[in-house]
Amino acid sequence: MPLDADTFDTLIGTIRRFVTERLRPLEGAVEEADEVPADVVAEMRELGLFGLSIAGEYGGLGLTMLEECKVAIELGRTTPAFRSTFGTNVGIGSQGLVLAGTPAQKAEWLPRIASGEIITSFALTEPDVGSDSGAVKTRVVRAKDENGADVYRLSGTKRYITNADKAQLFTVMARTGDEPGGRGVSAFLVPRDLPGVSIGEPEKKMGQKGAKVADVTFDETPVPAAYRLGAEGEGFRIAMQVLDRGRLHISAVCVGVAERLIADCVAYARERKQFGKPIAEHQLIQAMLADSKTEALAARALVLETAAAKDAGANTTMEAAAAKYFASEMVGRVADCAVQIFGGAGYIADYGIERLYRDVRLFRIYEGTSQIQQLIIARETLKRGG
Template sequence: NGTKRYITNAAKASMFTLMARTDPDTPGAKGVSAFVCPADAPGISLGKSEKKMGQQGAHICDVIFDNARIPATCLLGEEEGKGFVTAMQVLERGRLHISAVCVGVAERLIEDATKYAAERKQFGQPIGNHQLVQAMLADCKTEAYAARCMVMDASKRRDAGEDVGTESSCCKYFASEMVGRVADKAVQIFGGAGYVADYGVERFYRDVRIFRIYEGTSQIQQMIIGRNMVREASE
């Protein structure tokens, strides 16, 4: 029983992955198992499609479990109680994925803003000639480059079999905050045009806001990074 809120494309899904406490006597992560279950299993229903700030191409709604019964054959993996470990493995990869998306969006925004700064003339000269506009472009470029290097490094280390729990959180935290700052500066460089839907920058500004929230908020990434650091230091 319960409701999982805000599931992307739930209305299109024929299967759900879900975590459920299978051992009520074992507190914490160890009593949780992972399942893959059909979306039409008895007791599973969907809430209404939510109206969102951005990312209008992806729809979200609640998935509601009301005395839902899931057959034991839907258990993911061979053992009960491994659900949290499974979730962590997926999240580590997911965080690197979101970080890479943030870098991609930032690079697109920087390209658009740089072109606009070179083309847009005010009082006889391109706005890109002004050092204050160049400073905004330079900040964007520097931060996006730093995030790209972080994502490449953490991904390579993960591919080599290293545990990158801390690094994937560092990437998600920095890259998602970075693309928010870049989108904000891109709107500023476009001036009034940055606030108008026709130019596209306004849409990115709204779309990137969610990156700081899903797959673990920035505060959750800070907690993971800090906790891992303190734990490793005391081992």
């Protein structure tokens, strides 16, 4: 159930102030240190940001998809690294458990995920497996532990795993049988402290400094049978459902970043003068602002309409892919226009435009590349008969 209007308005106002007054002043420091300060993370926990999507019975805020997208838009108005701090707990790191977990699994993990006591990660991508997510090579085999209990021995390497450096719980997709493609993939909850789990050094990235990604390797890791999510062979389906939801969240963040960039461009264009007048009065600058604003408005409408449809129980696989495709490509174009409007200042770190230009490039890659979204949109369109 959605929050009542007054409560939700209060939440939005609180997050908006947190972004404006607390997070934005720290953007440069986070970029330089490649780390979100611990006191900021503690404040995020107090605000309930780690439990936005988790039901109230487990200590979360239990937001609907539409409410979550509206919150994500607000969070998009600062560097995406801040949102990534709790983003896996809200999205891909927890939603497999929400969708397919048993009551016992949910009771064990969800309260700690919602509070931010533990950080979660979603381990699907591998060194040789990216867009072809049904081709995972990480494998589990049934075995017995030293006490005779049923376990799965998990072996393989996952790559580019967000928040892996801090995660205490991984949702891992691994092959359980000989069936090809997604039919042979199962999902498992894997605590970090199990034997054979090792985390690589965080990668040096183009953007989104402060949000770490790293390899995760499993070497004969004994995963209790009780930690399997769903039945054997259901992992790929679970992963796709998780990604459907995650794509909408990321789309909303893209809208927020675009709106932030447009606001920065408007403020700069009103102050910066060339040829004796503010550049905001030059028609070619106005054209870039007009294009950016139109695309941002279109993306916002698509994201919120799709989120409302998802809350109503509709199949939104195609619409979520379309939102992710359009919004992530849109924010890239808006960021490019922002650099152009700022001119030389847009290329200089002091203004923050070049940082956001680098940050938004990732949106076209993770949660499924733009090309994968195109394939999903086309497939679903053909399936539905146009």
